[in-house]
Amino acid sequence: MHVSEIETPAIAVDLDVFERNLTRAADYAKAHQLRLRPHTKTHKSSVIARMQLELGAAGLTVAKVGEAEVMLRAEPADLLVAYPVIGERKLRRLLEVARHAQVTVALDSLEAAQGLSDAAAKAGMEIGVLVEEDVGLGRVGLTDSHQLVTLATSIAKLPALRLRGFNFYPGQVKAIDADGLAKFHAVNAALEETATLWRAAGLPLEVISGGSTPTLFHSHELPLMNEIRPGTYVFNDRNTIESGAATLADCAAHVLVTVVSTSRASGMIVDGGSKTFSSDRLSTGGEVTFGLLREAPEAKFVKMNEEHGYIDLPAASRHFRIGDRVRILPNHICVAVNLHERVYGIRGEEVEQIWEIEARGKLQ
Amino acid sequence: MHVSEIETPAIAVDLDVFERNLTRAADYAKAHQLRLRPHTKTHKSSVIARMQLELGAAGLTVAKVGEAEVMLRAEPADLLVAYPVIGERKLRRLLEVARHAQVTVALDSLEAAQGLSDAAAKAGMEIGVLVEEDVGLGRVGLTDSHQLVTLATSIAKLPALRLRGFNFYPGQVKAIDADGLAKFHAVNAALEETATLWRAAGLPLEVISGGSTPTLFHSHELPLMNEIRPGTYVFNDRNTIESGAATLADCAAHVLVTVVSTSRASGMIVDGGSKTFSSDRLSTGGEVTFGLLREAPEAKFVKMNEEHGYIDLPAASRHFRIGDRVRILPNHICVAVNLHERVYGIRGEEVEQIWEIEARGKLQ
Numbered sequence: 223m224h225v226s227e228i229e230t231p232a233i234a235v236d237l238d239v240f241e242r243n244l245t246r247a248a249d250y251a252k253a254h255q256l257r258l259r260p261h262t263k264t265h266k267s268s269v270i271a272r273m274q275l276e277l278g279a280a281g282l283t284v285a286k287v288g289e290a291e292v293m294l295r296a297e298p299a300d301l302l303v304a305y306p307v308i309g310e311r312k313l314r315r316l317l318e319v320a321r322h323a324q325v326t327v328a329l330d331s332l333e334a335a336q337g338l339s340d341a342a343a344k345a346g347m348e349i350g351v352l353v354e355e356d357v358g359l360g361r362v363g364l365t366d367s368h369q370l371v372t373l374a375t376s377i378a379k380l381p382a383l384r385l386r387g388f389n390f391y392p393g394q395v396k397a398i399d400a401d402g403l404a405k406f407h408a409v410n411a412a413l414e415e416t417a418t419l420w421r422a423a424g425l426p427l428e429v430i431s432g433g434s435t436p437t438l439f440h441s442h443e444l445p446l447m448n449e450i451r452p453g454t455y456v457f458n459d460r461n462t463i464e465s466g467a468a469t470l471a472d473c474a475a476h477v478l479v480t481v482v483s484t485s486r487a488s489g490m491i492v493d494g495g496s497k498t499f500s501s502d503r504l505s506t507g508g509e510v511t512f513g514l515l516r517e518a519p520e521a522k523f524v525k526m527n528e529e530h531g532y533i534d535l536p537a538a539s540r541h542f543r544i545g546d547r548v549r550i551l552p553n554h555i556c557v558a559v560n561l562h563e564r565v566y567g568i569r570g571e572e573v574e575q576i577w578e579i580e581a582r583g584k585l586q
Numbered sequence: 587m588h589v590s591e592i593e594t595p596a597i598a599v600d601l602d603v604f605e606r607n608l609t610r611a612a613d614y615a616k617a618h619q620l621r622l623r624p625h626t627k628t629h630k631s632s633v634i635a636r637m638q639l640e641l642g643a644a645g646l647t648v649a650k651v652g653e654a655e656v657m658l659r660a661e662p663a664d665l666l667v668a669y670p671v672i673g674e675r676k677l678r679r680l681l682e683v684a685r686h687a688q689v690t691v692a693l694d695s696l697e698a699a700q701g702l703s704d705a706a707a708k709a710g711m712e713i714g715v716l717v718e719e720d721v722g723l724g725r726v727g728l729t730d731s732h733q734l735v736t737l738a739t740s741i742a743k744l745p746a747l748r749l750r751g752f753n754f755y756p757g758q759v760k761a762i763d764a765d766g767l768a769k770f771h772a773v774n775a776a777l778e779e780t781a782t783l784w785r786a787a788g789l790p791l792e793v794i795s796g797g798s799t800p801t802l803f804h805s806h807e808l809p810l811m812n813e814i815r816p817g818t819y820v821f822n823d824r825n826t827i828e829s830g831a832a833t834l835a836d837c838a839a840h841v842l843v844t845v846v847s848t849s850r851a852s853g854m855i856v857d858g859g860s861k862t863f864s865s866d867r868l869s870t871g872g873e874v875t876f877g878l879l880r881e882a883p884e885a886k887f888v889k890m891n892e893e894h895g896y897i898d899l900p901a902a903s904r905h906f907r908i909g910d911r912v913r914i915l916p917n918h919i920c921v922a923v924n925l926h927e928r929v930y931g932i933r934g935e936e937v938e939q940i941w942e943i944e945a946r947g948k949l950q
Binding site: 227229230231232263285286305306308309311312330331333334337356360361362363364365393479481482483484485486487488491493494496497498500501502503527528529530532543544545556557559560562563582583584585586 | 591593594595596627649650669670673675676694697698701720722724725726727728729757801827844845846847848849850851857858860861862864865866867891892893894896907908909921922924925926927946947948949950
């Protein structure tokens, strides 16, 4: 199948770039003796997850139990649900997953740990636990190392749980510039304080898990961290470029769209809008645009409706015609992939792979 | 199944409110002799589409051919694809749909019409056409009535097409206040000019199709319009309330979420983020929040990550605990529904219906 036969809008992945991204992260992790546990939220495909495992990933990360169920198809030895699992039904499903892979849950409360312990004990199983530290994002996790170790101590006493260590997500580091790197290196102090108190409490500390795509290749600069969980690196996107962690040449995934109208005075309409790209703005808070038109980087993707993308074109760029197919680099590839039924892997001009987005909509 | 057994995050539809919304619009259209041709983009369910047809809808509206394929299951006599269909493969699929229902396409260019005509002629079929007028949104459509009628005249000469009239979308009317109504009534002048030139050109004018949810119950104030295509009215959302076209009591669909963390100093985290709600902001450009917490309207849903909703709570409202389930009215229900595999229809506390979102991801 030729790339021109893909019906738009659709996501096309350049396989050469994608494979280079996979290998580069795997090699980096090996070189620095870091366990790579990719977050599958970006691709939501067990086939890609399997590739990551075959390149040496120590396990997989998911956010939801429904994603864990899908990712069992990749036959991971080890699965991290980096999200508190709350509620009896979800816990029952989690334990079913744990019959097929070692499962660890990241959580930040005794309530979550108690529920997990009760469910696991009832099933006669053991589930791993990471306690989540908040190192600056202000989302989940405990900011105070003393409180965190107190919680870990309580969790260590609960039956059917195996305390493995602690985890964090440095989501506050949006850019790899001097300021961003300073923020990232500041995480060290928090990790050191927690690790010191943790060990002083006599708790087992097998895993300190962190990482993100922007900070990926600086992971070794946090010497205590021994596991990283990047997700976006497989494809990269406009946010990754803005963060300074990738170049255009590292971006594997584009949205193919077709020009459907040129009636607008200021530009054209393409056949993808918020149901194709998501309406995520740039995470760095830059200009409010929704993607980069590769065929005319001077164009501005200024607005979306559900199925319409509004692209403003300077006069000199108004050579696009109805029916033209163009490539757009999205702001945030994870949420874009989640809107599609499948992703096309292309080599040159040929479609070589079609990946179903198996974990799309597995929100529970 | 009790509502408490629905795993979160999930969309629950209050069937009493939903049915009242369906009936109210159907009764309004009948009272004013308007053809109601609901846009199915909101629910993406052929089962709900069938309900709309049984209440008297004259046909259905879709944006994409993939949606048209799904909506054939509702057995509509008449389907409007309110979107230019560009490209041979899409046209072939459209003609296959047209074997099962009368199909009309809205378009704004001779290129789109020519492609449609060529494909239909080759298949020995006839497809209806509406020419799109831009009455102020600046998206697709021609603003100049003379140009529009010139295009319609050319289209009338093409084989295998049946020119049925013209259509518009008053998306620039975001609020039903004095200013918004003035904008809406101003559409009359554009319609009159086009209709006058259209008839003077001797073209058939069976349909003048317009309408939106905010303007729904003012449709009779545009006397030339004889068909309306609202979508959101089946559920309504925070945007509809902001527009002044609905009250909280008219909002049928909420996202059920569970509190998963209370570690944040300023509030709590719930188990739905941009992959559950979409990151659409309010269309009226009001405050940047992502939904209304029904159990604590003073709370502010200030931020999202993919699977995390950040809800700020004033001190007096911090009585939520991990595991609590709450209801959130989303900003934009159409894009939220599109992220879910199914929607639960509830009556009181019981789940009475489960609708698959059959046209989810049917982007092509």
